Amino acid sequence: MNTLIGYDLVPEAKIVDSALRACRRLNDLASAIRNLEAVKDKAGPHKEIYPYLIQELQPTLSELGISTPEQLGMDKL
Amino acid sequence: MLATRALRLLGKRAISTSVCLRGGHGVAKIEAYTLPAYFDRRENPLPDICYVQDLSAEQVSLKEKEQGSWAALSNEEKVALYRISFKQSFAEMGEATAEWKTVIGGVLFVVGITGLIVLWQRKYVYGPVPHTFDPEWKAKELQRMLDMRMNPVEGLAAKWDSENKQWKK
Numbered sequence A: 001m002n003t004l005i006g007y008d009l010v011p012e013a014k015i016v017d018s019a020l021r022a023c024r025r026l027n028d029l030a031s032a033i034r035n036l037e038a039v040k041d042k043a044g045p046h047k048e049i050y051p052y053l054i055q056e057l058q059p060t061l062s063e064l065g066i067s068t069p070e071q072l073g074m075d076k077l
Numbered sequence B: 001m002l003a004t005r006a007l008r009l010l011g012k013r014a015i016s017t018s019v020c021l022r023g024g025h026g027v028a029k030i031e032a033y034t035l036p037a038y039f040d041r042r043e044n045p046l047p048d049i050c051y052v053q054d055l056s057a058e059q060v061s062l063k064e065k066e067q068g069s070w071a072a073l074s075n076e077e078k079v080a081l082y083r084i085s086f087k088q089s090f091a092e093m094g095e096a097t098a099e100w101k102t103v104i105g106g107v108l109f110v111v112g113i114t115g116l117i118v119l120w121q122r123k124y125v126y127g128p129v130p131h132t133f134d135p136e137w138k139a140k141e142l143q144r145m146l147d148m149r150m151n152p153v154e155g156l157a158a159k160w161d162s163e164n165k166q167w168k169k
Helices: A002-006 A013-025 A029-043 A049-064 B002-010 B012-023 B057-066 B075-085 B099-124 B135-147
Strands: none
Touching (some): A013 A049, A029 A049, A029 B075, B057 B075
């Protein structure tokens, strides 16, 4: 995952979906939320990418019960 | 050649123990700085280790709950799980610190100390200034420069009115 974040791109929804499912297999909710934060950070100034990703991932998020950082209030300080 | 054959006979796992026994000192002490460290970085979102290494009792039970369905966890529990694994969220990581004030303050302080040292030097270390800096000497120097018409076009002597013996207005 760290290598993926090292690349100059924002991962597609399918890739992030696989990462979230991997976190579920490892019983690691914190990493799942961290992944979402990292992907949002990767988008940089392009603010429209992250909402689109969340929209695409919504079925997976509800299925696995992962809250987005926004829902937890972690994107504020 | 012989040594490699002997090692192969011993087997891989036995090598380390046999080496240790031979050395007689046992296994080397593992230094803390050689172990994986935790650090918050934007480019390294998942550090090698969790932030909290020693879990309290309720954190242990929370981790047990994490094995089940995540939808059953409340928001506070999810945040608690996050905080076990990570120290700062991405938002907190990117926050501006007040470190620059310390830096500027430190720099100015050191410059001030240097200034004090320089002043002390001027007073106590350096000897007197040469006699050629006396005002009378300087006046004679200036007169000499004007007499030899130094920089007569645009510079010094150009500004001197030699008939009236004064500076040009």
